[in-house]
Amino acid sequence: MRHFLETVQTVFEIAPKKRFEVFELFLSFMLYNLVSLLPPIATAGIIAVITQGSNFHAIWFYVILFLLFYIVEYTILGWKYYIYVTLSHYYYGTVQQKLFDHIISNISITEKISRGRITDTCKEDVSYLIQTVNSAAIALTGIIQLLIIFLIFASYNIFIALIALIIDLLYIYLMSKNSKNVAKYFDGVRKYQDRILDVLNQILNNLKQIKTLNLMPILNRKISSNRSSYDVQYDKRYLYLTSRYCKIPMIIQVGKITLYIVLAALVFNNQITIDKLVLLISYFEMVVTNTDKTLEELLNLTTFSIRIQRIKSILNYTSYTKNSFGNLNNDYINGDVLFENVSFSISGREILKNISFEAKPNEITAIVGKPGSGKTTIINLLYRLYSIKSGKILIDGRSIFDYTKKVYTTNVSGVFQRPIIFEMSIRDNLSVVDRNQKRQIEACRRVGLFEKIASLPRGLNTVLNEERGIFTDGELQKLAIARALLSQAEILLFDEVTSNVDPETSKEIIKILEDLKDDHTIIIITHKPEIMKIADKIIVLSEGKIVAKGKNKEVLAKSALYRELRSATFARPSLDDESEHIKADSPEDFLQTEEASLELK
Structure with a gap:
């Protein structure tokens, strides 16, 4: 349990704001779970009216209760989804930007962490921050709901409560042990996915050279090797998942049958009434469903923790290249x-x-x-x-x-060997530095590019795309020089x-x-x-x-x-x-x- 709490704490360290909204999310799940305990009471009440021969009109009281329960339940559900969406936007946008800023401030990060992993973390892992908080809320409130249900069982019959508790604890133990192995091989799956992505990035960055030098067969062997290792990890993970969903659940089913036999015996011995039998069966079904859901979310937290640690490892990386900027604000530089x-x-x-x-x-x-x-x-x-x-x-x-x-x-500005040209208009490429159109035209004239731009149907609004080949490599270099000039x-x-x-x-x-x-x-x-x-x-x-x-x-x-x-x-x-x-x-x-x-x- 401590591991799960540490995972949630790490999320709060990465994105410290919106704590009140997180509290609201937990509260909404708690209220939702408490309200979901009430419909079985109404069902038992209706059965009591029928079996005890009471006034039929008394049923309407329980019908109205049913309606009220579900109105409240779905109101809370709507509130919960609203909070979820709010937090989702916050976590994804804030942490992704935090990663971008940290990466650009630590340019040697790719020496320690692969490009494939960095790309995947910025794209995929950040989306699991809200999932982590959501799973923690479901698991915690689910555990509280289970405790409440066992107290209800104990209030009717302590022997029944003990049977239900033993069945549930055995189920939880086996599933928790299974979760560790699932998470272990999930980590292996992610590792080899990252390596395949690394090769893909190298292919994308060197398409011309790879085609010219016919390097693809060698790269394919590299991909194939990583894919084979990926398959091994993937198969082992699904071996444990198969056990999780096809073997271990048999325990809960056998336990359920045992409990129902005990309850039936109590009814025959007039120790509980039919309405109480229905109530307890409903609650045990809820125990099964809730345990499955809680265990599923705990499994999710185990796998999500790997994603959270990937985010943290990037944010914790400190580059030997990292510098702090001074406070000298003198803009009158001669250039010596x-x-x-x-x-x-x-x-x-x-x-x-x-x-x-x-x-x-x-x-x-x-x-x-x-x-x-x-x-x-x-x-x-x-x-x-x-x-x-x-x-x-x-x-x-x-x-x-x-x-x-x-x-x-x-x-201090300049141009690299491979100029960075974005897939957007010429104007937008220049506007990265200076949005003034007059200065943009002057810079293009100075590097001898304006006549070519003026001859294009859309002029400065022409979108640059490598596939269309609007500019030669030399013209792209000139555009990069023009952009450097705009920095003044x-x-x-x-x-x-x-x-x-x-x-x-x-x-x-x-x-x-x-x-x-x-x-x-x-x-x-x-x-x-x-x-x-x-x-x-x-x-x-x-x-x-x-x-x-x-x-x-x-x-x-x-x-x-x-x-x-x-x-x-x-x-x-x-x-x-x-x-x-x-x-x-x-x-x-x-x-x-x-x-x-x-x-x-």
Whole structure:
């Protein structure tokens, strides 16, 4: 019982408000159960009038009682459903939003908790918060109703009460034991469902690569393996469910027959009357029904507790990347960026080692290096996605962690290698940052996209959809740059913005970058020699260290690595430096894993 109370307490910790409504829900169930005890009394009264030869008109008293009972019962039922709907909206909306906010504040959460599980928790598990409270209310009030019924039995005959109690306790014991096994294998079912969802997410995130490299057979083997394990857990769970619904109930049926024989004997011996016999049989049927319902809800609470713990585990996760924002509200930022002896580690592995450099306004600073050298980490640090253990990162002489969230996000913006474009209109995609249509048009003009938009039948109201292919990859990248401009940020960060575009579009984006440096600080990660050529300052990284930095020509003259990078194009443009230390999440990882396992065989 303590386990069930802890589950309900956890729900209250996750969503602490609406306590009065929860009390109302419990009260409505209690009143409903008490009222449901009254109709058998009216039935017994009618039988008493008939068997004792009383005035027939006395029946109408009990008929009126019947009607009153049911009017009150259904009134309470309507009240109960109203409270249920109110709490359902609160729990689902509030906790889902709480999860979203927590996930975005702890970006390393996918290193610990799988994407499939996070998705399923936000979509499915949150809907069981109200179910948990509802089941707890049904179970608790059901137990109280059972105690009241046993007291009624005892008031007539203590021997009958003991028989009924023994039958019910044996039934409850066996069902409770069964519930633990059902919950155990339900947890296994959820675990392998999450793993299958993980593979699905990887497929959806890498459709083009999977089709091009013909990786689906390997992924299918991964899915099949997880599905086989899922089937084992599923079958074992239903083995216990079969016992629960097809074998254990035989005990209550045998007990019921035994009790009815005892009651019949009491009637023949004139120890109870027919009306009392009907009343006690009605109440024992209610005991059976109520016990089944209570046990079912306790089973539900056992399985719901797994879902509640999944929610709690996400909300309790604290990321090593989590930062607190400062209170510096100075929005007049010039855009001077300075790294001073910055080191950064993940899982005990040092990714950046004593990094120092400066990026100034009206310049393009290019950070270059081979994949995994630490380039992306520098950008992630500038986005304040990670905290640093040593060194300083300054903007205009102040730590980046001193600025308020609003000031920082409106002064530091940029574009990732894969731009985030939402399946909604062009206008709405831009309105995510700025709803002013005039500024939207100006931003689109500046990146050379407005003419294309104007040629579309619905212009800015055109809905972007990957399947329709309205924009090329290069045009989507331009749209992402336009959106970054709408933030009016002084510092713009670009991560491999030309890696997925054709050569002609790449030239156009280079011109855009050269234009933007006139009124911005530009920091760019690139593996493209043509981007390196336009940079005013070059930072060359190797194994987390700066091996060369300075003006472009100077670095070209003194750094052999930079000369190599200028003359080469890598198959993998950019590697997330932190990804080497966390759970694999790409189809290539599955390919490597599968090949390794085949070699072992």
